[in-house]
Amino acid sequence: MAKVTVENLTKKYGKTTAVRNISFDLEDNEFFVLFGPAGAGKTTILNMIAGIGDPDEGRICFDGQSMNFIESSKRNVAMVFENYALYPHLTIYENIASSMRTKAHREPEEVIDREVKRIASLLRLEGLLDRKPSQVSNGQKQRAALGRAMVRKPNIFLMDEPLAHLDAKLRNAMRKELKAMQDKLQTTTLYVTHDYAEAMSLGDRIAVIHQGEICQIGTAEEVYNMPATEFVARMFGDSEINILQGVLRREDSTLKLVLPLSNRSYELPRHTAEVLEASGRKQVDVGLRSSAVRYSWRPEEGYVKGTVYTMEPLGNKVELTVKTEGGAVRLMVPVTETPDVDETIYLAFDVSGGIYFDSDSKEYIVCQKETAGKEGKR
């Protein structure tokens, strides 16, 4: 348990820069998530904190003490690896006990026994302690790997995509187990994932990483509702957010939004209009999540005609890509809606639920949720 500070971390592999100028702080007992697509540099950051590979620039401090160039076995960090990395020739019991049998963390056998039993009951591994890792299921291996890391009191608990290799059902269940265990862990945790649901569910704060740089650090609500860039907006949600080019036009002294997709102008919520007005832009990018897209199978007032182009089932929902004259739009429908390919569908857009971005810099301007929050506070 420690406060962890990362300052201006940079790591280069040959000519490519894997991580550039990363800084963040982990509060004591915080669950901090590094979230980003594959190859964003998340694992590189994690490894540097663990002491596997030193940074080229920058500093890593545990409780204010610099950890650069200190061997990983002396940092007292615990890590859960993506592929579990259990010791295959040892039983689950011995795996969990292993750290307490090293010189650095040696404990008497009674203590080891007590601790292993405690962790095993916490992770529901009691019946499996005598088995070898090859004799248990993936989910159990994953829990054993967690147990091996949890058994001692590390400065920081590092998890590198611990759920990535589980199937969808097990992953969901394990995510909830982890969440349920958070209180019991009482440890500063750094968690790496590319799954947005894991990031939002588990993280006290989330750092979104893209191409070795941090795009945004914030709580789940902040990164979801007020994404700093269009990239961040695209990373969250089952169905990728629709980013539409909108034109702002003054009609009857109020600012209205025209979507080329539907060729009609929409009224904007007051606060949104004010902020957009102040930004002085004529063109904006509007991010519409699928919940801001309504659909109908019959023509209705204000709806745009389109055809179903693809259907991608995602859990209990289906993501439809609809082709309209103005471009393609994604939305989610229940899995029991089984439209035919090329079937006609009608769409309407709820622009008040949109997130507005600068069309050049792709950076966040305003959204309705922010307004709601502010008005609530007043």
Added chain:
Amino acid sequence: MNHLVLKHIYKKYSNGADAPYAVKDLSLEIPEGSFVGILGPSGCGKSTTLRMVAGLEEITAGDLEIAGKKCNHVPSKDRGVGLAFEEYALYPPLTVYDNIAFCLRAKKVPKAEVDQRVRAIAATMKVEELLKEKVGGLSGGQKQRVNIARALVRNPKILLLDEPLSHLDQKMRQILRREIKKLHNEIKCTTILVTHDQMEALSLADYIAVMDQGVLKQFGTPKEIYNEPANVFVADFIGEPPMNLLTVTANTEGDGTAFFEMEDGSCIRVPKRLQRNIEDKGRYIMGIRPTDMALTDRRDFDWECEVDVFEDLGEERTISIRIREDFCTMVTQEIQKYKKGDRIHVKLNPERVYLFDRETGERIGKGGYYGKDVQPQRAGGNCAESSDTGSLSL
């Protein structure tokens, strides 16, 4: 008319008396022109079934009829089936054209006709530009198209697809799935698709046969399978996140109300619809989908329970209640936040509570949902209020 009929089909791979059946007492009636998905976990006998239809495996017992004619011993090439496997099984040294033309040439079809048919099918499968290419250099998606084209060129009465999409990446899968659906709409050829991916079956098939350990668990339309699972296996297999399945004991009271007592002692009110189906002190498995549970207030609730895990996933929130070792999870759109230990009141969608026999796993008391499903209503509108499946909203 039923085009393909399987009557009490059995399949054993070895002869021993106690050798296991790969397929056991499988009966299916498949209407002409329909698209049937055979769905199940690996090793459930789905591929074996397909191979028996294709004539690649002998049938141990039972009858296979194609277009009203018994076909058990008709050789594969005379059954009029076209097969596309998971692996492409193309002839790598030949061009795409030669690959597609291969079986026609083997049948000594006149050259002009071969050319005409190959070009027609290539157009349907969008591989015209590739006809002169060698197969070795094609991408996975292109190979699978050629593979399906080759299966189609002999004008099969039945098209058999064995996991045709499972080797492709997400993007390609999406595109090819669309193509397959379109193709079937165009040529209306009886098609059987074997897959382990429930979502693929739900989105493509007119009818789905769910199999487990060689036994047919349910045969029906995707909506029937999803809304009216016949047993615990189907209920658990279909749907993501999966259906909550709770072991319960029934308690009927004198005044006509009934409760299910769960393993941890908490009680849940039994919907009226199911009351006539239960016996006092009977033990059942109750199933409910995460989307069919809603938060309610103190006045009218079915279940009072304690939040164990609360997750905010942006569009929706999940609340998980721990019952012994397992979670019972619900999905909600409400903005309200909860923390561990909060007491909540839950209302179940009474139409969508499923009851299964604890021993056999069979469904007890078909739902009231059936009647509604018959009307082809498709309410549009906001996703949040959503469609005829009601609670399955975003």
Added chain:
Amino acid sequence: MEQKKRGEKALMLAGKVLLVFYTLFAVFPLIWMIIIAFKGDSQMYDTLFIFHPTLANFKNVLTKGSYVKAFVSNLIISGGAVLVSVLVGVPAAYALARYEFKHKEGVAFTILSFKFAPEILIIIPVFTIFQKLKLYDTYFGMIWIYQFIGLPLLIWVLRGYFEDIPVEMERAAELDGYSKREIFFKMLIPLIRPGLVAAALLSFIFCWNNFTFGLMLCGFKIQTITVSALTYISTSTIHYGQMAVVSVIAIIPEIIMCLCIQKHLVRGLSFGAVKG
């Protein structure tokens, strides 16, 4: 259908008969060697399977001449060579599997290439070198040259084993607080043991049976059993019976070792020790 089944059965039977014939064909030299080891000199040149078995050959070999001494020498040389190969080969294999350094593949290939040239090709220069370094006819020199027989094999087999162990496992151990040395002995060695045993055994067999080096690089103080077999060829006659006895006794240690570690051998050569 009945006919088809009968046909299948006939085919299976024919296959089995062929296999039996081949086995006899393959094992025959070995059988013949054992037979003539028990034959007297008078019956040596007939090809009858019925004869009066005698232990005279055994008595001759074990009591007269230097065979027992050669046997011990052979044990020392082969055992020593295998020990050196293991001590050098395991760290070398680890380094080749884990570390990145310049010309890594070149080094690995060079090691393998030791096995390319037939021994007879290099024996003259080696002989002169041995003479100059005064290594001729010494245990040190023999062990030194013999360890080249098994080392490339050992390194290449073990390199594959080390590559199969996920590097994360070592890192996990490091984070658990193990020192590098502890990781090597407590975590890695148990995992490569099947491969180590199999490769070491094969090295031993190759060393044990080597003839060229034993013939050219020693002969007065030290003699290997393969060379000592030659002493039974005299100008006037060849004692086939006694040579057969030499060979029969020579294969005994190999057989014993194979039986003892059979379990490891199968697993070791079929891999898959860590995966899964």
